[in-house]
Amino acid sequence: MIGVIDYGAGNLGNVVRALNYLNCRTRIITGPEDLTGITALVLPGVGAFASGVEGLKSRELFHPLKDFISSGRPFLGICLGMQLLFQESSENPGLEGLAIFPGSCERFCPAEAGKVPHMGWNNLRVKKNNNLLLQEDLYLYFVHSYYLPVNPEILLASTTYGGQRFMSAVNREMVWGLQPHPEKSGRRGLKILRNFVEVVNGDSNSRNRS
Amino acid sequence: MLTKRLIPCLDVKDGRVVKGQQFINLKDHGDPVEMARAYNQAGADELVFLDITATREKREIMREMVLQVAACLFIPFTVGGGITSIEDFRSLIAAGADKISINSAAVCTPGLISRAAAKFGSQAVVVAIDGRRRGSGSWEVLISGGTEETGLELVDWAREAQDRGAGELLLTSMDRDGSRDGYDLEMLKAVNQAVSIPVIASGGAGSPEHLYQAFTEGEADAALAASIWHQDSYSIKEGKEYLAERGIPVRPVDEELLEEDNDGRK
Numbered sequence: 001m002i003g004v005i006d007y008g009a010g011n012l013g014n015v016v017r018a019l020n021y022l023n024c025r026t027r028i029i030t031g032p033e034d035l036t037g038i039t040a041l042v043l044p045g046v047g048a049f050a051s052g053v054e055g056l057k058s059r060e061l062f063h064p065l066k067d068f069i070s071s072g073r074p075f076l077g078i079c080l081g082m083q084l085l086f087q088e089s090s091e092n093p094g095l096e097g098l099a100i101f102p103g104s105c106e107r108f109c110p111a112e113a114g115k116v117p118h119m120g121w122n123n124l125r126v127k128k129n130n131n132l133l134l135q136e137d138l139y140l141y142f143v144h145s146y147y148l149p150v151n152p153e154i155l156l157a158s159t160t161y162g163g164q165r166f167m168s169a170v171n172r173e174m175v176w177g178l179q180p181h182p183e184k185s186g187r188r189g190l191k192i193l194r195n196f197v198e199v200v201n202g203d204s205n206s207r208n209r210s
Numbered sequence: 211m212l213t214k215r216l217i218p219c220l221d222v223k224d225g226r227v228v229k230g231q232q233f234i235n236l237k238d239h240g241d242p243v244e245m246a247r248a249y250n251q252a253g254a255d256e257l258v259f260l261d262i263t264a265t266r267e268k269r270e271i272m273r274e275m276v277l278q279v280a281a282c283l284f285i286p287f288t289v290g291g292g293i294t295s296i297e298d299f300r301s302l303i304a305a306g307a308d309k310i311s312i313n314s315a316a317v318c319t320p321g322l323i324s325r326a327a328a329k330f331g332s333q334a335v336v337v338a339i340d341g342r343r344r345g346s347g348s349w350e351v352l353i354s355g356g357t358e359e360t361g362l363e364l365v366d367w368a369r370e371a372q373d374r375g376a377g378e379l380l381l382t383s384m385d386r387d388g389s390r391d392g393y394d395l396e397m398l399k400a401v402n403q404a405v406s407i408p409v410i411a412s413g414g415a416g417s418p419e420h421l422y423q424a425f426t427e428g429e430a431d432a433a434l435a436a437s438i439w440h441q442d443s444y445s446i447k448e449g450k451e452y453l454a455e456r457g458i459p460v461r462p463v464d465e466e467l468l469e470e471d472n473d474g475r476k
Binding site for chain 1: 211212213214215250255280281282284285286304306308331332333377378406407408431432461462464
């Protein structure tokens, strides 16, 4: 069972609908007690970094999520959910995120980027073949004003907007982050979610065997 | 590179599509779910559903339609027509709409823009503006489907809508709407230079060249069209190929999708 975290930050309905469409069973997680029996987690979200952190803390999910990730079970952060995996954001300086990955989110500069937020379909340059992103070049749907500067150690794919290259997908072991919205990116996006579900199934099978 | 978006607009009455492209393989051209799927396969980047009934008692039908569409369409879609309250926003977003478009209600109650943006995020708030030229470099905002004058200067209103928290503007030229003579490029450019949020061009598209002009001279971020696709003059794929050949970045139409007739579940 895949848990989808509800911390008051927006569009979790679309993520749940997409996973259900792929015949995947989901449970909405609103507190630590919901995590029992969960094999993988998805952290969706739109909105501000601070309200994301506060939303997780007020539901007593902040530390349980860090523990869940440390246990090595599959985890996917989408949009704000990816940004929350990092240490902090210039949106709310001094407030620590889940800090699974090093680095800080920066705001697109309107003078250089033009229109902010970065909204629409943009392409990802996938760095290496991976369980989630198999293609070299694909288009996905983005809506965000903050970005993660490239860190080669966790970079899975990069995207460029207004001259700024940033990380559109990150990965280390069983933790993935996607800046675009796979649940809103048509067939290509659904494929990524299906790949995640397959990773989850493979992981729980191997855990059951051992 | 961020691509320019092509957005078909579907008119919906009593939960049925009343104007839309006549796709060959569809059993029921009035079914919003079938139409949404067909446009998705044809390469649309987003969809707009415009409720032309928009009476109180029909609201529930629209919500039902949004629920059905969201359960099987996984590209962004906007719902507009007759939205007047935060409760309308809440109900349609919970049903699965990504963005809500407001027009007359935004003019009559500008505070609705900021309240909706604070509650659902700017990305969910599209302010639709209908403009009519009143002289060189000046356009008046019309409401109630273009029947009522407001005295508002269009560029000023566009700027105010942005300042109040709109995430996107849907700009329709009432002079060009339905004409197929091309978008009002001067109007588009004037608004695009006044705001820093995305602007969707609407009203007047009749050929791929008009789309090209909207993105170049008009500086638009997206182009909405109804009759150019509805009457099957050009496919979205032809439009995108025309644009790509001329250096406009577009999301390529997924060939794999075009060849399939299933729903993508494998």
